[in-house]
Amino acid sequence: MTTDHLDRSGYTTPLAVRALWRQAPVREFTTDAGERRWLVTGMEQVRAVLSDPRFSRAEAGRLGVTIGPAAVFRKPGINDLDAPEHTRLRRLVAGAFSARRIRSLRPRIQEITDDLIAPLVAAGPPGDLAAALCYPLPVTVVCEILGVPHEDRERFRGWADRVLSTSAYPPEEALSALTSMIGYMAELIDAKRRDPDASLLQDLITARDEQDRLSEDELVTLGCGLLLAGGESTATMLGKGLVALMDHPDQLTALRADPSLVPSAVDEVLRYATLGFRAYSGHIRATTEDVELGGMSIPAHSVVHACLPAANLDPAAFPDPDRFDIARDGGDHVAFGHGMHRCLGAQLAKLELEVAIGSVVAAFPGLRLAVPTEQVPYKEGFLIAGLQALPVTWRS
Incomplete structure (x- = not known):
């Protein structure tokens, strides 16, 4: 893969992301392996790629393109499918993430946040907000929604780290973690069949056992995928x-x-701060026929990479896009994707960010970084460039 937009760990750098929109909104690039692919950076064109059925997720899989960690599951996950298979699976879980149900979670998310912040406040400055809040909050919330026992959450996080690894762990260790996660999920499903509860996972079990709306493999893969998606991404966005x-x-x-x-501050965070997916890897499609896009002719069966961070910095969509402005009307970003594959948990992630950011600002007067910005440590060798630590200080 080309290296002009990569830092030493292989991630798209913020400076490079902010430069991408200054170039052509649709253009070809060459991978290190010599493959010709297409990079899409303009907001209008990115939205087209993510909503036009001629840009297919399943076709990318058929061409052998790995799409994130879900590609190593035994069966394609929900994000690897096109309609109607994707639609069928999405409907099974959409109710759990409805706006009304998510709003009902606010008191519990606030309670979890308060419990996580309290020890840091009591101990006094300095502290590490990544360890104290950014990582445990979303993991706790998604585990409660799915019905994962509290005592198993740290074990799951260890597996998730390895599954989301690109080079931080050896491939065999990542595969072993994935096997353990799948086995654990299968055992948890069996346990809930014996002792039902009111969790989302229980709803999926009912859809499998009583309505025959998904296979056993799909049930296990959905459970694992929801746990993976609900933790690291939100933790990373909160830290950043x-x-x-x-x-x-x-x-x-x-x-x-x-x-x-x-x-509005949360929307600006989502627009401005990239998750840090490895360059060109985040939202991949392949064309099922010749397509005209952004004045370019993309041949059938071409691999296309939609760069969401660059689209969120497109000046045609957001005036003065490099400026971080929490009063900006920036809700029209594509941080959660667009079209049928838009993140199911978008409203949940936004609620967690709202509660956490609001609580941190209120709880820590004079909050500031305890190190220069460039010295904030980031995790290297992962699909998502999360914070390794967030050292802060404040007035006690």
């Missing part, structure tokens, strides 16, 4: 969002003065 706020003290001051800005 807090870094962005502390790196822009005027915005942090404005948010502290007016907490009603929290929802």
